[in-house]
Amino acid sequence: MLRISCMAAFSRIILLLLVGNIVYSSAYALGDIADGYTNHLSVYPGDSITLYLNAYQTTPGYTIKLYTLQGQEVLQCQATVSPQLSDSKNTYEDGFGYKRTTTVYLPPTLKSGVYLWENKIPMIVKSSTAKIIVLYPSNTENAYCNSGGKSLYSFNSSDKAASPIVSFLRPMSIEPHSMEFLRWMEQQDFQNVGYITDMDMDEYREIKRASLLIITGHSEYWTLQARKNFDRFIGDGKNALVLSGNTMWWQVRYSKDRNQLICYKNADKDPIKSTKLKTINWNEITLNYPILRSLGTDFTLAGYGRKADKGWDGYKVIASRSPLLEGTKLKDGDILSCASDELDGAPLSGFENGIPIINQEALGFQKVEIIGYDHVARGGVDGVATWIVFKANRSSGIVINTASTDWCSRHGIGSNPDIQTITRTMITRLLNHEYVFSPETSKEPASFAN
Template sequence: MAFHLTGAAGAAVRVTVTEAIGEQVRLTATVHAPDWTLTVPEEWPSSLYRATFDVPLENRPTTCEAEHEVWFAVRAARPGTASRILVPIPFATWRAYTHAGQPHRGLYYAEQPYRAARVSFASPGGGPPPERWEEGLLRWLPGAGYPVDFCSGLDLHNGDELLSHYSLLVVNGHDEYWSMEMRDSVEAFARRGGNLAFFAANTAWWQMRLEDDGRTMVCHRDAVTDPMTAVDPRRTTVEWSSAPVDRPENTMTGLSFRRGAGAWGEGMAVMGKEAYTARFAGHWAFDGTGLTDGEPFARGALGYETDACALEWTDGVPRATGVDGTPGSFVVLATADLRHWREYGQGGAATMGVFRLGAGTVFNAGTINWGSVLADDPVTDRITRNVLDRLSGAAPGDGWDAAGGPDEVRALAVCESVLFGADTRGRLLCREVSGQNLPWRPVGTAPRVRALAAGREA
């Protein structure tokens, strides 16, 4: 790994490389030349690392500390042998928000026409934003007994071979910028039977492109100014759900920030007051939590942005309508009404759920801030363990998914897309065939019925 120390002018520079998750110093050295190459020792674990360069004050081109550090991920030498879980670090999003040093270096902090449309990964800084949305889960994983492999999110660009070694990809925190190749690889992974867990929100909101052999990220955020619009509209750098791309992110994630909520600036203080409401406590994701339907949980985990989907309600049970691109197999596990957040930024909702994508299973917690409460909240801890254990294959379950409670039903039959049941009170009930815990509706009487059947021609 090659580093170039701009402005050091041959001065002695102290380099410290730290494993960022455990703050363990792995290497210290003194560099006298502007170019330095780090050969990563084989014994270094796959993890997130930070290289800090202590440049003498008289040689510093700026006084911004972010100018003197570089973050990077070390992949496993033998992918998938120590863990079946892969965690990408969202360097593209971190780089988009970087604004250290020269003005207008990031994709934010100044409005059109002054902000950048192209940013280089060769620039200094590029570490996590001050809020460090990813840190909570990253620090929780080793203490909770989960060895995981790490990679850069950019490794998912044409990442089919890398992903083939894993059972579960965990997207964490704020992973907002995805290339078409990243998304193609992740969706193909799921369709082949790989599983996805999004402890995140605002995921894959912007499409970006990688150029210069991956050294430059391009995101115009405007189809009119992006020359690719006239060449290959699929790669235009706009919101994934916008024309001419028209590929809503929730076909991959199940949820979208379009219906989510956001609290920014001073309004972020509202995050600690919000909680999810359980809507399907009988689902495997809630095993061991003791929750019941209608009970609040995960207080403080919602924000600073959340994702949601369009819902319809039947007798207090929510169901995804699919009108916004959310797959029909999506099962709603929890909801939060955050319309009052319009006072702080964007009013909306938060949704937690799970669905099938090809042969794979996708879980989505629907919030950027999930990891911040893991260390202190036993319910979010248990849910996270349930998801990791089941989707990594460590505790795959019995192959069955609950679709609701039996409600005294003792005889069942299915006719086309409708379930019919006879209960112990002599009622004939029906409900739609769905993974959602939809309520039974009385449609007639069935006294003393012990069994039901439907003919093939029915």
């Protein structure tokens, strides 16, 4: 085994922290690959994918490995790896421009999932036959990534100036709010599970055959076509499980070559002529496509979970007879712990005995129920986060919306056994079209309710 001196190991750690402005754990820093990316965000088994790897030193015949999120090696190939230098000044926008390391043909038998090349470079493998589709929030990860010096945000961009355009062809890590769910899901025994990226949502064929769509983590950036496809899916009588908060907050679009994510967050600065395609907040009147129409909640009605001192860092249960809570001992008034960064809320008409009441007129849904709620705040204004279940109309599918960025993180499914149990129950019931509302919420038979 090759031994590395303490000074050499320390140098590798420092170098890794500097390259691409991405921070990885020291365990990864001791590896031979500093960073890298792929030419496609997602592929099918049997497809090819090109790797662009940046190594600490030139190594002929280096063994490149592909891992599951559980750390299981599933594939390896050999290629010469070398240190890489970017060929662009604005790498955050133009891409890093690394030279091709190798092209890998994936085995036709490779299972759909989220994988990591060298335990650090994400790759999503899709399925054309899945009944459960898990949506990985690749747009959100790119939006917050400051690899190359800038993101869509000023707080982590050079000179505190955000860029309205960021490249997918640069080093990125796994979206942190989704990580624990993805690991958990990898260990479950659900059959026919497939994974896609945000960009794949632009193509309805990617979800057409599925019965259940699961949105994970922090799914903040959506294109117009992705939203239309989501609504079409529900309108076709399919079901969705939204395990995300601050969901569908910004409209985005892609460059013609689909290598860039575009979001100006300001209608006047966005050069596109079409008013409907301006990359602004989805609740802006000019877009005429409010978030509530799709999700029953939005961020403006709730806020930040860990910055409000009136809440409980979790949901207070008010529907203990809900079949979604089967397998837990949760009672009305109990707190389902899930400290969250951001949460969404449904429109309320007020409170009755301290319990929030849904504003049915504002939503216009056939049937809606609050399972739990939390007091949050945003910009000094109090809000109410709501975990809801709804059926928009008689022919539409069911949507369960946990409305939290951290349901899928270490604060939620990664540490709370009740959330693990509830998540499995929600998936199972939606997949099997079983009853998902509390018995007292409707006199209609289960066949209508679902």
